[in-house]
Amino acid sequence: MKRLSIRARLTLWYTGILAATLILLGSASYGLLMRGLWQDVDATLEGVAKALNQGARGPATDVLPSDLEEILRHLFGPNLADKYYQFLDPRGHPDTRWPQFRGEPLGVSPEALRNAARGSATFETVQGRGRYPVRLLTAPVMFSGQVVNVLQVGMSLEGLYMARRQFLWTLATLFPLALVLAATGGWLLARRALRPVDQMTATARRIEAEHLAQRIQGAEADDELGRLARTLNEMLARLEAAFAQVRRFSADASHELKTPLTVLKGEIEVALRSPRGPGEYQRVLGSVLEEVESMARLVDDLLLLSRADAGALRLEAAAVELDRLVEDVAKEGEILAREQQVRVTIQALEPLIVHGDGQRLKQLLRNLVDNGVKYTPPGGHVTLALHTATGFSAGAGSGPQHGSTAASQHAVITVRDTGIGIPPEALPRIFDRFYRVDPSRSRESRSAGLGLCIAKTIAEAHGGRILVQSTPGAGSAFTVSLPLSA
Ligand code: ADP
Numbered sequence: 001m002k003r004l005s006i007r008a009r010l011t012l013w014y015t016g017i018l019a020a021t022l023i024l025l026g027s028a029s030y031g032l033l034m035r036g037l038w039q040d041v042d043a044t045l046e047g048v049a050k051a052l053n054q055g056a057r058g059p060a061t062d063v064l065p066s067d068l069e070e071i072l073r074h075l076f077g078p079n080l081a082d083k084y085y086q087f088l089d090p091r092g093h094p095d096t097r098w099p100q101f102r103g104e105p106l107g108v109s110p111e112a113l114r115n116a117a118r119g120s121a122t123f124e125t126v127q128g129r130g131r132y133p134v135r136l137l138t139a140p141v142m143f144s145g146q147v148v149n150v151l152q153v154g155m156s157l158e159g160l161y162m163a164r165r166q167f168l169w170t171l172a173t174l175f176p177l178a179l180v181l182a183a184t185g186g187w188l189l190a191r192r193a194l195r196p197v198d199q200m201t202a203t204a205r206r207i208e209a210e211h212l213a214q215r216i217q218g219a220e221a222d223d224e225l226g227r228l229a230r231t232l233n234e235m236l237a238r239l240e241a242a243f244a245q246v247r248r249f250s251a252d253a254s255h256e257l258k259t260p261l262t263v264l265k266g267e268i269e270v271a272l273r274s275p276r277g278p279g280e281y282q283r284v285l286g287s288v289l290e291e292v293e294s295m296a297r298l299v300d301d302l303l304l305l306s307r308a309d310a311g312a313l314r315l316e317a318a319a320v321e322l323d324r325l326v327e328d329v330a331k332e333g334e335i336l337a338r339e340q341q342v343r344v345t346i347q348a349l350e351p352l353i354v355h356g357d358g359q360r361l362k363q364l365l366r367n368l369v370d371n372g373v374k375y376t377p378p379g380g381h382v383t384l385a386l387h388t389a390t391g392f393s394a395g396a397g398s399g400p401q402h403g404s405t406a407a408s409q410h411a412v413i414t415v416r417d418t419g420i421g422i423p424p425e426a427l428p429r430i431f432d433r434f435y436r437v438d439p440s441r442s443r444e445s446r447s448a449g450l451g452l453c454i455a456k457t458i459a460e461a462h463g464g465r466i467l468v469q470s471t472p473g474a475g476s477a478f479t480v481s482l483p484l485s486a
Contacts, residue, residue, distance in 0.1 A: 007190040014186035015179055022178060026171050033167055037160045042123055045137040049121070049153045052085060053141055084134070084154040090117060090147050106152050112138035116150045125157070132158040196225045200232065212240035252434040253302050256448045260295045264288055301450045305433065308457045315357040315461055319485065322352045322411050325362055326386050333369040333382065341378035344369065348385040352411045355485040356462045364458040367451040368415040368478045374447070375476070376419030385414045389481065410464070410481040421472035430468065431456045455480070 004012070084106055087095040092108050112122040121139035128134035134154045141149035196218045203216045215236060219229040271284040307313045326349060333344040354361075372382035389412045422430060426437045436449040452466075455478075459466045463483045470476035 007187065007194055010190040011183055011186040014190075015183045018182045019175075019179055022175055026175065030167065030171075034164065037163055041135050041155060041157065041160060042137070045123070045135060045153050045155055046121075048085065049137050049139045049151055052151055052153065053139065084152075086152050087141070088150040088152065090150060092150065095149055106134070106136060106154050108138060108150065108152060112136075113150065116140040117147055119147065128154075128156060130156060130158070132156050132161050196221075196229075200225075200229060204232070207236065209243060212236055212243055249305075249433060253298075256298055256434070257295060260291045260298075264291045267291075298448055298450070301448070301454055304454060305450070305457060308461065313457070313461055315360060317355060318358060319353050320356050320358040320361055322354055322361075322386055322413070322482075323349050325358065325365065326384050326413060329362060329365045329369055330384050332366065333373055336370070337373045337382065340373060340376075342373050342376050342380045342382060344373065344382045344384070346385070347383045348387055350387050350411075352386060352388060353485055354411050354462070354482045356482070357458075360458045361462070361482075364455045364480065365413065365415070367455045368480070371451055371478075372415050372417035372419065372476070376417045380418040380475075382415065382417045385416075387412055388484065409484045411484050413480045413482075414477055415480075416475065416477040418475040421474055421476055422468070422470040423472050427468060427470060431466075 086106055087097075088108060089095045092113050107126065109122075109124060109126075112124060115122045116138055117140070119140050119142065121137060124136045124138070125133050126136050134156055136152060136154045138150060138152050140147045141151050199218065200216050203214065207214050215233045216229045219226055219233050221229070267284055267287055271281065276284075304313065326346065330344055330346050337344045369382060369384070376382060389410050390408055422437060426435075429435045430437065431452045432449075433453045434449040435453075436447065456466050459480050459482065464481050467479045467481075468476060469479075
């Protein structure tokens with residue numbers, strides 16, 4: 001079933017509640033009105049009966065018809081057309097001593113007669129000869145403890161019925177009118193209140209991946225819709241940033257891959273231009289292989305980063321002896337550094353075990369040591385150190401750490417160099433993708449600016465983090481902290 005629009009539902013609710021209220025109110029007023037009208041009629045009848053009764057206490061001839069007429073006029077009001085009275089004897093026959101009843105003859109029910117004989121009055125509603133029923137009071141006329149007569153006073157209920165009809169007519173006209181008014185008003189109000197939502201929908205529909213810079217209007221309002229607009233705008237800003245990052249990433253990645261491909265193409269073309277000896281081919285192939293290897297490394301790095309982005313970076317979870325790992329990487333670094341006349345040494349080494357992916361951790365450390373060697377001039381020095389530290393909080397999470405002090409024990413690896421250092425303004429950006437402080441220098445060393453970014457990704461995937469301190473011209477120190485296994 002199709003769901004009604006919020007606007008229609010609001011209007012329906014609104015109208016429904018009003019209808020229920022009106023019905024309740026109408027019924028209550030109807031009840032009260034009818035009770036009042038009946039009580040009025042009965043009170044009038046009782047008043048007349050009382051007056052006649054008093055007149056009838058003496059001998060019948062004491063009261064003249066004209067006097068009675070006068071009394072009745074006084075009590076009933078000027079219009080006597082629909083008021084009746086008659087005197088009966090105790091058995092219910094018309095008493096001829098009294099003036100004839102006015103209007104139609106009134107019947108007397110046996111029950112009312114019985115009640116009168118017992119000395120009590122009876123109210124009844126009977127069908128008269130006219131269109132409207134008649135309210136009838138049958139009361140005894142007592143004389144020294146004896147029932148001497150039975151008095152009947154009647155009154156047409158025309159007035160009451162008319163009043164009732166009028167009341168119901170008024171209700172019947174006002175009720176639908178009020179409902180129509182409420183429904184229209186409710187509809188208009190709901191439309192007005194929801195108009196910003198329609199506008200938001202229209203804007204949101206216009207916004208596509210290419211136009212994420214657009215924003216939804218109405219965010220300045222301090223109400224529910226303003227909050228919604230602000231929330232959507234914040235989401236758009238995040239999407240925009242994410243899209244921009246992805247776009248930059250693929251542009252940078254293509255650019256990085258294009259350079260070695262151009263080199264490759266050039267070398268191959270030159271080699272093919274004329275026949276060469278085997279030595280020459282070997283040299284070209286060697287250079288091509290180097291280029292291919294560097295591209296393969298780059299592709300590996302890109303793959304790792306995009307997996308990490310997608311939350312799909314799979315890490316082995318094994319016990320890794322960090323001290324062994326540091327020794328291995330230092331040894332590799334030494335070989336690399338020898339050409340550059342840079343020394344790589346281990347300063348401190350504690351036997352520590354962390355839980356994680358040994359290959360990835362090695363890659364992390366290798367990136368740091370490679371950088372240290374790369375950015376340190378001949379005669380410089382790169383040192384590695386591994387020790388434990390307490391309270392060096394890990395990762396981006398700042399939540400409370402569970403357990404004892406052991407839980408906040410970290411393995412800290414420091415890679416320090418006496419190299420060129422990093423300018424302070426570049427420090428916040430060196431972990432960004434493809435960022436290089438000095439692109440021209442890095443180009444010759446074939447670095448894409450992904451090394452530190454990868455190091456950071458690996459550290460964070462292990463629940464750790466990486467920090468840097470650097471003084472331009474004096475050297476840099478990278479500190480990796482990893483949570484120790486219990
Ligand atoms: P690259 O592949 O260019 O080395 P990285 O992500 O590893 O990229 O480093 C980013 C930039 O940070 C480098 O281009 C370099 O300018 C700077 N950098 C990194 N490590 C060091 C260091 N030990 N000393 C000086 N500069 C460094």
